Amino acid sequence: MAIIKSKYLKPFKNIFILILVLFAVWMLFLDANSWLIHHELNTEIEDLEDEKEYYRKEIEKDKKALKKLGTEEGLEKFAREAYYMKRDNEDIFIIEYEDSLKIKQDD
Template sequence: MAIPKSKYLKPFKNIFILILVVFAVWMLFFDANSWLIHHELNTDIEDLENEKEYYKKEIEKDNKALKELSTEEGLEKFAREAYYMKRDNEEIYIIEYEDSLKTKQDE
């Protein structure tokens, strides 16, 4: 039984090309430093750099908030807005609109 001659298989009869193809496949997929592992590591690096930028922005925002709270006016504003604190001679009215109230359907 003879093997059919194909023009596509002719280059693989050369031992050097065969070794080169096997080496390339080994290096791309099976080696410890393969292209697949490098691609995965590069993706992880990009994700970590994005996370790093996010946390830098959050740190800047928190530092700005701390700077605001370090002044008397900023601290008073925060206490009034967040905890509804008031001075002794003041009255506070909290106005809530219907669309901002929680209903049983929202929960």
Template sequence: MAFLKHPFFKPFKNIFILILVAFGIWMLFFDANSLLIHHELNSEINDLEDEKEYYKKEIEKDNKALKELSTDEGLEKFAREEYYMKRDNEEIFIIEYEDSLKTKK
């Protein structure tokens, strides 16, 4: 117990200081509202905000695509590109390059 006579430990002989230190340690590490839990929740909030921004951009992109498809020209362009549709008096040639083909690796 000789180490307790060191001047550093003098404030810890007071019961109020000991209770305050114990309360501080409890609140930082063990409580339901601890600092560690707050850090996890803040990182989750940041991830959700990033996801929210991603979905907002996707909604804007989809609204733009819907606006293009609402016109006759846009609908015809989509049908020609995605479903290779054509008019009766037309012929369509599909040219695929080797670097654009999906190959199994």
């Protein structure tokens, strides 16, 4: 049996250091609560927090839009712009420019 005389492996002759290193490797990489799993979970938490902030901003934007639709002027403006509604004594002319039209080209 060959005797290991390397200066780098000399500390591993001590059983306590060997057990400590094995325990550290086990806890960092192999355990169910390892550092790798905690890192993945922390990344997922950060992503969910970002998503939560995005939805909060969207809710605020929607609340503002609902508040505008709650008024008579806002509701009328929405109906005119989105559904081309008009009053009884009005005529609506929709002007479309050539660059805004979707023309089907035969190839």
